Amino acid sequence: MWPDLIKKAKDGGLNAIETYVFWNAHEPLRRQYDFSGNNDLIRFIQTVKDEGLYAILRIGPYVCAEWNYGGFPVWLHNMPGIEMRSANNVFMNEMQNFTSLIVDMMKKESLFASQGGPIILAQIENEYGNVISSYGDVGKAYINWCASMAKSLDIGVPWIMCQEDDAPEPMLNTCNGYYCDQFTPNNPNTPKIWTENWTGWFKNWGGLDPKRTAEDVAFAVARFYQNGGSLQNYYMYHGGTNFGRTAGGPYITTTYDYDAPLNEYGSLNQPKYGHLTQLHNILRSMERTLTYGNVTSTDYGNSVFGTVYSIDNTSSCFFGNANVTSDATVNYQGVDYNIPAWSVSILPDCKTEVYNTARVNIQTNLMVKESNQAEDEPASLKWSWRPEINLEQTLVQGKGQVSTSMIVDQKVTNDVSDYLWYMTSLNVDKDDPIWTDDMSIRVNATGHILHAYVNGEYLDSQWATYGIFNYVFEKKVKLNPGKNQITLLSATVGLQNYGPKFDVVQSGISGPVEIIGRKGDETIIKDLSLHKWSYKTGLHGLDNKIYNSDSKFSAQWNSDNLPLNKMLTWYKTTFKAPLGEDPVALDMQGLGKGLAWVNGNSIGRYWPSYMAQEDGCSTEACDYRGSYYSSKCDTNCGQPTQRWYHVPRSFFQDGVNELVLFEEFGGNPTLVNFQTLRVGTVCGSAYENKDMELSCQGRPISAIKFASFGDVQGTCGSYYKGTCAGQNDALSIIQNACVGKETCTVSATESTFGAANCTEDISKRLIVEAVC
Numbered sequence: 001m002w003p004d005l006i007k008k009a010k011d012g013g014l015n016a017i018e019t020y021v022f023w024n025a026h027e028p029l030r031r032q033y034d035f036s037g038n039n040d041l042i043r044f045i046q047t048v049k050d051e052g053l054y055a056i057l058r059i060g061p062y063v064c065a066e067w068n069y070g071g072f073p074v075w076l077h078n079m080p081g082i083e084m085r086s087a088n089n090v091f092m093n094e095m096q097n098f099t100s101l102i103v104d105m106m107k108k109e110s111l112f113a114s115q116g117g118p119i120i121l122a123q124i125e126n127e128y129g130n131v132i133s134s135y136g137d138v139g140k141a142y143i144n145w146c147a148s149m150a151k152s153l154d155i156g157v158p159w160i161m162c163q164e165d166d167a168p169e170p171m172l173n174t175c176n177g178y179y180c181d182q183f184t185p186n187n188p189n190t191p192k193i194w195t196e197n198w199t200g201w202f203k204n205w206g207g208l209d210p211k212r213t214a215e216d217v218a219f220a221v222a223r224f225y226q227n228g229g230s231l232q233n234y235y236m237y238h239g240g241t242n243f244g245r246t247a248g249g250p251y252i253t254t255t256y257d258y259d260a261p262l263n264e265y266g267s268l269n270q271p272k273y274g275h276l277t278q279l280h281n282i283l284r285s286m287e288r289t290l291t292y293g294n295v296t297s298t299d300y301g302n303s304v305f306g307t308v309y310s311i312d313n314t315s316s317c318f319f320g321n322a323n324v325t326s327d328a329t330v331n332y333q334g335v336d337y338n339i340p341a342w343s344v345s346i347l348p349d350c351k352t353e354v355y356n357t358a359r360v361n362i363q364t365n366l367m368v369k370e371s372n373q374a375e376d377e378p379a380s381l382k383w384s385w386r387p388e389i390n391l392e393q394t395l396v397q398g399k400g401q402v403s404t405s406m407i408v409d410q411k412v413t414n415d416v417s418d419y420l421w422y423m424t425s426l427n428v429d430k431d432d433p434i435w436t437d438d439m440s441i442r443v444n445a446t447g448h449i450l451h452a453y454v455n456g457e458y459l460d461s462q463w464a465t466y467g468i469f470n471y472v473f474e475k476k477v478k479l480n481p482g483k484n485q486i487t488l489l490s491a492t493v494g495l496q497n498y499g500p501k502f503d504v505v506q507s508g509i510s511g512p513v514e515i516i517g518r519k520g521d522e523t524i525i526k527d528l529s530l531h532k533w534s535y536k537t538g539l540h541g542l543d544n545k546i547y548n549s550d551s552k553f554s555a556q557w558n559s560d561n562l563p564l565n566k567m568l569t570w571y572k573t574t575f576k577a578p579l580g581e582d583p584v585a586l587d588m589q590g591l592g593k594g595l596a597w598v599n600g601n602s603i604g605r606y607w608p609s610y611m612a613q614e615d616g617c618s619t620e621a622c623d624y625r626g627s628y629y630s631s632k633c634d635t636n637c638g639q640p641t642q643r644w645y646h647v648p649r650s651f652f653q654d655g656v657n658e659l660v661l662f663e664e665f666g667g668n669p670t671l672v673n674f675q676t677l678r679v680g681t682v683c684g685s686a687y688e689n690k691d692m693e694l695s696c697q698g699r700p701i702s703a704i705k706f707a708s709f710g711d712v713q714g715t716c717g718s719y720y721k722g723t724c725a726g727q728n729d730a731l732s733i734i735q736n737a738c739v740g741k742e743t744c745t746v747s748a749t750e751s752t753f754g755a756a757n758c759t760e761d762i763s764k765r766l767i768v769e770a771v772c
Contacts, residue, residue, distance in 0.1 A: 001266055001648060002044060005238050006051045008262055012273055013280025016054035016120065018195070018233045019044065023061040023098055024073040025246075029414075030094075033101070041102070045111050049118040055111075056233065058123035058195075059102050061095060066202045066256065068248045070497040074415035077503055084503045085128070087141035096149055099124070103153045114156025122159050123195070124150040127176060129164040134500030147171045162195040178212075178628050180232070181223035191230035197221065199234050199272070200259025201630040204466030205251045205493065205610045205641050208617065208634035211259050214272040215343070215624035218279050218357035222344035225283055225290060226307045226318035238262035241646045244602040245418060248497030250448060250507075251466040253642050254604035264646050265583035265677055267367070268697075271685070274362030279346075282355050286348050289316045304328045304339065308350060317350040324626045340763075342625035358624065359763070361690045364716040365697075368680030369585060369644070374576035377673035381573045381659075384557040388568040388662075390540045396456040398423040398485050400534030407529050410448075410490055410508025417538035418595075418605075422488040422509050424531045429481050434517035434524045441486070442514045443473040446506045449491040449593075449664075451567070455484055458567065461665070463493070469505060474516070486528070488513070491664060493605070539662075541570050547597035547660040565592075565666040572660045575674065577652035582676040584652075585644035590672065592665025599658055601651040608640040609665060621715045647674070681705075683716035684768040686748040695743040696772035706769040707734040709748060710756035719767055726753030734768050 009017060025039050035041055048055045062085060063071035076082060082090040103122075111117035124146050132139040143161075147168040150159045160172045165186055167173035175183035176196035185192055199217055201210035224232050239258030247254060257264040261273040268274070283290070286309070293309035293316070300306060303322040308315055321328045321339040328339045332350070339345050343358035371377065393399040400423055410420045428435060443450060445462070447469045452459040454477050462473045488509055496505040512529040546553045557572055578584050586596065586603065593607040614637055622633035661669055679697050686692030694701060707730040711722030730753050738744035748766035750756060756764055 001650070002047050003051075005262060005266055006047055006053065008266070008268070009237055010051050010053055012237075012261060012277045013284065014053065014237065015284070016056055016231075016233070017048045018056040018058060018235075020063040020065055020067075020071065021057065021059045021061060021102055022063060022065075022067060022071045024069060024071055026102075027073055027098060030073075030075050035105075042105060042109055042111075045106070045118065046109070049111070053118065054113075054120045055118040056121045056123070057102075057106070057119050058126065059099055060123065060126045061098050061102075062126050062128075064126055064498050066242075066248050066252045067497055068246050069415065069495040070248065070502060072503060074411050074495070077411050078414060083138075085125075085131075085139075085142065085501075086135050087138040087145060092142075092145060092149075099149070100153060103155055107155070112155050112157055119155075120157055121172075122150075122155055122157060123162065124159055124171070125161055125164070127163040128161070129166070129173075131500040132164075144168050160193060160195065176235070179220050179223070181220070181227040181229070192224075192228050193230055194224055194232035196235035197224075197232050199236060199261065200239075200257075202239075202256060202258060203253045203641070204249060205253055205607055206465040206612060207253075207641065208612050208631070209259075209636040210630050211622060211633040211635060212628050213622055213624040213633065214275040214360055214362070215358045216628050217272065218275055219343055219624070221276070221279060222318065222346060222357050223320055223322075226305075226320055226344060228295070234261065236260040238266065240264055241604065243604050245494070245605070247494045247605065249466055249494040250496065251464070251493050252497075254606065254645060255642050265585070267583060267677070267679075268365065270365040270682075271360050271362035275360050278355060278362070279357070282346055282348060286316045286346075289314055300328070300330055302326065302328065304330065306330060306332065315350040317347040318344055319347070320344040359687045359690075361686045361692070363685065363692075363694055364683040365679045366681040366683070366716055367677050369587075369675040369677055370582075372576070372578045372674045372676070374579050377575070378671055381575055381670075381672065382559075383562055383571050383573045383669050384559045385562055385572070386541075386546075386557050386570045387566075388539055388541055388570065391568065392456070394421045394423060394489075394536055395453050395487050396485060398425055398487065398534055400536040403532055403534045405530055405532055407509055407511035407513065407533060408535065409506050409510075410492060411495070413537045415492075415495060417542060418492045419537070419539050419542070420490045420508055421534075421536040422490060422513075423534040423536070424486050424513075424528055426479070426484045426486060426515065426526070426528060426531070427482060428479055428484065428515075434515060434526050435479075436517045436519050438518040439477050439479060440474050440516045441477045442512075442516055443488060444470065444510050444512055445473055445490070446470055446508060446510050448493055448507060450509065451489040451491070453485075453487040453489070454478075455480060456487075469496075470510065477515070479515075486513075539568075541662060542595075545600075546570065547602075547662075548600040549658055562670075564668045564670075567664065567666045569663045569666070570660065571663060571669045572658065573669070573672075574656050574658055577649075577657055578674050578676050580676065581649070582678045584647045584649060585675050585677055586647050586659075587644055587671075587673050587675055589640070589643055591661070591667035591669065592663060594661055594663045594665070594667075596645065596662075597660045598647050598651045599653055603645050603647055603651075606642070606645055606661075608643045609667070610641045612636050612639055612641045614638045644675070679772050681717060682770050682772060683719070684746075684766070684770070686746075686766045688748050688750075688764040688766075691745050691747050692766045692768060693743065693745050694738055694768060694770055696770070698742060699772045700740055700742055701738045701744065701770045701772060703771040704731060704735045704739060704768060705771060706767070707731045709750075709753035709766045710758055710764050711762045712765055712767040716769065719769055722762075724756045724758035724762065724764075726750065726756045728752070728754035730766070730768075734770075738768075738770060
């Protein structure tokens with residue numbers, strides 16, 4: 001998808017691509033490197049270069065990014081004497097080794113701008129200023145060492161440190177956030193850089209779908225450049241998918257759509273993509289004036305500001321209104337300009353307004369999902385299955401790979417799997433003080449998933465949600481006289497990726513693990529934490545990669561008596577790839593939680609049974625005015641947190657394809673099916689005297705459901721006429737101009753639609769809803 005995404009970014013008016021470098025992806029085991037396939041960093045930078053764009057390389061190597069363990073390889077955690085992100089020799093040696101490796105790779109291919117390449121900036125560390133106070137003096141010493149080490153690598157382009165107010169020279173400190181117009185670099189001689197303009201927000205299991213309006217993102221960008229900004233980057237412009245086990249958190253979803261201008265599937269998220277494209281093109285047309293011009297600012301009061309950039313008898317103007325409720329009128333050189341609340345108007349020649357951040361003249365796309373036209377799914381999918389084998393060894397016999405007289409953090413496994421078995425035994429007889437008719441097992445866990453078994457019998461499971469780092473599992477239990485086998489299966493849902501000393505936040509089972517006996521008012525506790533514990537990493541099916549068709553166990557599947565809603569069960573089917581070129585989603589309705597592979601390619605963790613919270617959504621259109629926060633405009637209340645999962649078309653092959661599921665909780669695979677996504681409805685929007693453009697992106701416009709010029713209320717899919725409308729039949733005009741065409745353009749003028757007779761306080765718009 002790289003070339004297509006990068007081209008769409010360029011077409012969207014961008015001139016640089018920013019990327020993190022993920023240490024745990026490139027050095028999963030110490031001194032064993034992986035730059036193949038999607039980890040081919042050189043190929044990615046070369047692709048950016050081939051498109052004629054610049055690159056910004058954020059090496060970190062801590063990246064956060066809601067990525068597993070913040071991008072750190074977990075083997076770091078297990079190195080003796082290490083203290084990560086501090087002035088610790090063990091950590092600094094490893095960090096310098098990896099950073100130098102990346103820099104040397106870039107130099108070898110002449111990819112830094114100083115060598116004629118596309119990389120114009122590089123980053124060391126990441127958002128350390130947010131947590132530096134937790135590290136004390138060693139934190140300050142560490143950040144000074146980072147700067148010195150980076151400078152010594154002599155890359156010939158500037159280094160940046162984001163969210164680091166006291167970044168040592170020559171590091172450039174930069175800003176991250178929803179708004180950075182008020183940011184001031186710590187060195188007045190350095191440019192004002194915005195490394196992360198958050199276009200939306202991430203999603204967690206159990207959470208809602210965050211939305212940030214196109215108007216608000218554009219307002220933030222325009223304000224930044226009005227106030228002297230030099231460079232801003234969108235985080236994210238394309239968020240994509242957390243394939244495999246890359247999602248962090250814990251509890252970050254597989255989708256990382258982020259409400260970005262390019263959605264998870266690589267399609268245009270309209271109107272955000274188009275509204276920002278127009279802004280980018282206008283700003284780039286003013287580049288010389290903004291870069292070299294003299295600046296004059298005027299405070300008009302009530303949060304209204306004007307800024308004029310002038311050079312060589314050429315001037316460009318910004319008029320910004322940061323008032324949340326009141327529109328403003330600015331008189332400049334004898335002309336009145338109406339500036340809506342929470343918006344910026346741009347006049348490249350200081351005479352004609354060509355753009356206002358609150359006036360969107362771009363269509364909205366509503367996507368639809370269609371069934372797989374290559375076959376009749378789900379009926380055509382014939383499922384085979386197999387249990388997760390060798391469970392008796394863990395559930396009954398308690399056999400592990402290693403033993404110790406303590407409960408360990410799951411990171412001791414170097415995170416080679418989500419799964420770790422904790423096993424111990426307890427000898428108890430009826431004379432034991434703890435023996436009662438009211439016994440329970442109590443497990444202190446770290447917030448990840450826990451499945452508990454006693455004497456081979458499943459007891460219960462428990463899990464948490466994003467931001468919860470511990471809970472207490474307690475269930476009634478019946479023990480046998482003599483030996484009792486206690487087996488606890490821990491399943492991580494991404495490791496902690498952010499916060500002060502996030503790397504030492506425990507995972508798996510923290511303990512204590514206790515048996516509780518109650519006799520009337522008396523409670524007796526037997527702590528098992530210092531018993532002999534055996535451990536086994538992973539699962540047989542994962543260890544032997546039975547999701548690959550060339551696995552030596554690939555023939556050991558059953559086609560009869562398909563079990564449903566059975567824990568720790570594998571399912572497999574074959575299918576035909578969906579026809580055409582539209583993006584593909586896998587509908588996982590009916591399943592519990594687990595992992596999925598298409599032709600051996602992991603599409604990540606699935607968990608459609610985790611329902612999003614019931615409240616926090618609004619049926620009203622999101623008001624773009626006022627500062628954005630991550631829950632301001634949430635959607636998807638009461639629905640599965642994530643039902644559909646992105647399957648890139650590059651995962652498919654000609655002929656027969658294979659889908660393999662590992663169902664951890666228990667579910668019904670017979671409802672699973674592949675669907676394609678396309679634009680189903682487009683809603684054109686244009687303010688008076690602007691052009692309204694409609695496009696079905698390669699398909700013809702088949703019908704017009706709504707059209708009106710004047711005061712229009714509602715949102716795409718539910719528009720209605722307001723207090724005034726043009727006298728001519730807008731529906732017939734648009735039908736004649738657009739039906740049967742892939743694209744059409746109509747001017748939003750009274751000469752076309754007739755007088756609307758609206759009051760002066762109404763900004764007339766042409767609104768059209770079309771079916772593709």
